[in-house]
Amino acid sequence: MSSMTALFLEDAYLSTAEAHVTGVREDGGILLDQTCFYATSGGQPGDTGFLERENGDRIQIAGTVTGETKAEIILVPAPGQAVPAVGEKLVQHIDWDRRYRLMRMHTACHLLSVVCPYPITGAAVSETDSRIDFDMTDTIDKAEITAKLMELVNANHPVHRKWISEEDLNANPELVKSKNVRPPRGQGQIRLVCIGEDSSVDSQPCGGTHVGETAEVGEIHIGKIEKKGKENRRFRIRFGPLPA
Incomplete structure (x- = not known):
């Protein structure tokens, strides 16, 4: 598994961040090299928001969860969203008000x-x-x-x-x-x-x-x-x- 940096651990106010796709799971979950999206844990719900592709298209994120360990953070797309390619560069946008x-x-x-x-x-x-x-x-x-x-x-x-x-x-x-x-x-x-x-x-x-x-x-x-x-x-x- 590729290492992933949880940016929110050091800066909770980071609402946008660039990232590269490191994997797409069979269930559609998206893995990134770094993320500002918080994953459901400790009683706090995971973040929602969207991923902005280089052409301006959006991949809506309905939730964020952890995988086999707390270190694996999985962004869960809403139904019907496009699937990014491994290696693709994206800009993450969390729902900041929420x-x-x-x-x-x-x-x-x-x-x-x-x-x-x-x-x-x-x-x-x-x-x-x-x-x-x-x-x-x-x-x-x-x-x-x-x-x-x-x-x-x-x-x-x-x-x-x-x-x-x-x-x-x-x-x-x-x-x-x-x-x-x-x-x-x-x-x-x-x-x-x-x-x-x-x-x-x-x-x-x-x-x-x-x-x-x-x-x-x-x-x-x-x-x-x-x-x-x-x-x-x-x-x-x-x-x-x-x-x-």
Whole structure:
């Protein structure tokens, strides 16, 4: 398999990028030498958008997924699209408005894990209504949680990335907040997403895309807190102010 560079790991704001086709799978999936398209992983949906050919034609991309490993990123064309040739040069264009909403939401999920420091049992990021499930029994007021979230948003903490070795992660197991899922290993390094100067607010393994400052998240609120079992609470994050 040809090596592929995941450009979004270093620059989440890269919405276009040139690439060469390295392969086309039997199912139509397109492989590139480098990509700014994020693949579905860690609760965050994969990017959509299009590939622009040298003659101006477009190949619409309906989704992006991983292959046998997280390092293999597959762009999934919409039905009826033309098939590019191996070696062909293309320009990638992600649906930036959708991606940016997902970046804001994913960052908001990290902030919620700071406000609610409980083991995470599940999560899903979407454009309008994201959720995190916590292993907890406490009763918490959604207005109180919303206020604490907005304090972190309005403080405009920097959001940045940092790479550590797998040995460093082994020595600091508290960095992993998920109760059931562990960061993928075998690459030698683990990517941390950090919030605050010197990671003062938060630091946890994550391969997703995030905004550069917490103020970019914008106004958010906890729309609902649901009881999902004896020791599980589901928090739903939504954009906009808390309804009266």
